[in-house]
Amino acid sequence: MREMGREREATKVAYTVEQLVAFNRYNPDILPDLENYVNDQVSSQTYSLDANLCLLRLYQFEPEKMSSQIVARILVKALMAMPAPDFSLCLFLIPERVQMEEQFKTLIVLSHYLETGRFRQFWDEAAKSRHIVEAVPGFEQAIQGYAVHVLSLTYQNIPRTVLAEAINIEGLSLDKFLEHQVANSGWVIEKSQGRGQLIVLPRNEFNDPALKKNAADSVPLEHITRIFPILS
């Protein structure tokens, strides 16, 4: 939980912004720095939720300074942070009348599809809104990463077609993607009974009960320390 100084440091400038957020976060003067930092995150494919929330907070305090373009970028970055709840965290801070703008409505629909596992609809909708999402490099890969995350929670073995739909990759590109996953992430490809490929996803504690750690067996050290005076 403790995450002081955990944030990635993209550049020297980024480091300064992180410091500003840590030590001077209730100061309207840092607003332009934070706006620039959003653009930095977009171009350098880095991400700082804390800095972006800090900026949305400043917009909340002084709505006349709000830039729709920056807010849209923050929201796209937040979508890319799925499965973390960052998109909702941002919406909580954006006034309802702003959320009514067309581009934000689109992003909210996109978020809704991702939140409810409807990847087919998501990719269709995203294709219609290229101008919004293509402004942010790495968007597709990030969403594919989220899809793989949810699939890994859900499946031990997944039909190729289901995977293809979720990550929106087909044919030769999918073969390449699978090749990469087999080499780097422990995926295995099996032929199932004449119905095309079946992909074996790596086991984890969420798709395999055998790997589930039994929390009941362990007692946290803090609890034990309570009886130290008695034991001594």
Added chain:
Amino acid sequence: MANQDYEDRQQPQELGYDPNFVPDSVKSFVVHLYRHIREKNVYEIHQMYESSFQTLSERLFKDTPWPSVDAVAHYVDNDHVFCLLYREMWFRHLYARLTPTLRQRIDSWDNYCSLFQVVLHGVVNMQLPNQWLWDMVDEFVYQFQSFCQYRAKMKNKTEQEIALLRQFDQAWNVYGVLNFLQALVEKSAIIQILEQEKEGLVQFTATDGYDYNGGSNVLKVLGYFSMVGLLRVHCLLGDYHTGIKCLLPIDISQQGVYTSVIGSHITTIYHYGFANLMLRRYVEAIREFNKILLYIFKTKQYHQKSPQYEQILKKNEQMYALLAICLSLCPQSRLVDETVNSQLREKYGEKMARMQRYDDEAFAIYDELFSYACPKFITPSAPSFEEPLVNYNQDAYRLQLKLFLYEAKQQQLLSGVRTFLKVYSTISLAKLASYMEVDEPTLRTILMTYKHKTHAVDSDLKITSNADVDFYIDDDTIYVVESKPAKRYGDYFLRQIVKLEGVINEMDGIKLE
């Protein structure tokens, strides 16, 4: 005071109130309180603050303010700091019993500024009861919230009020409020103190924050409570992530100075739990609500005479409503103590059954419980004075409610899945799809939604399962994993060890003739 006409209209009960009349009992009260503060008699200060002040308020100032500070100042050597403290209480009493005018709101802000400046510049050498220091932070945030609500009701503002709002635009400004709380946290170095305490280098929690070596506890403890204040302000703004972050230095799995004052204990857990609910970390919210509700259940009889009693009961009821919401979205009643559970069933059993249905009526109940139990959200920005004046005091609440209901709706199909998973150990996708009356691709999306919504991801990307019933899919078959209620033997033994030690100590204490 300016605008006398208007204020008289606002407060007809004040007619006949003479701010310069000081009854003997009040004179004696300030003289004694002043002496005890100078002599650092924390116990006596606490007695006078908690009980004498209440008794006198009840007897003499039921619906009028206390005498003005100018009228009592000469009984206390015109002591600057004492006068600031007196005014702090004066305003608190006014807010609790009467309706403050705009001028009074601004004056109270000024008084907090002066008081906190004095504390921040380290010139106080007092030892004040935790209860009082908590009340200061609590009241400061409350008055900020109250001001935002007041300011957002623009429609019925008089011209004088609007002129005052424009003139004193720094009063209760959100930057000012946050920066005071932040400054108290930083200047007190409380975060470092709590860190050092873990290494055994200093004592803070062990002495309940008091300083028995002649120093003052005021800045340290105000800094400590300001972290709770920041949590609360951020929740009021809808910034749950930052709110929880502000509380991180306090380990809420343990007792601490925050539990030494019931109001602080409840405020901390209420906001922490609420923030976790909004972050979809239901298990964490359920655990903390359960603990505090059990604590209140066991101890509330001791607070019956406390001025906070009503507030305790209200927060108690609100937290049951929040617990009902959490358990409806994440049915893990095994996390809830039997006592709390039976209270919950009594209060919300029927509603919770209806919430499981996820029809329009169910959402109406989600709406009702959320609206009843949520914090009083605020819009922190200043109004636009130019346009036709509009009320915007409901905007922040409506947004949070809408987003919460949106989340509940995204989860509406999950309770159906849950019902089927509970009665099967394996089931084919095709069969479950036909039971749920959806096609297979749709069922796959519902199952992925179930997985996504029941697995919280924290800021370290650590995944925590909140699922009561879990499953995995192999090709086109679902295998159900029922999580058995794990007996926590470790905790049980720890509790018994402590109990036994208590019994042995008691027996040691008995002298046999």
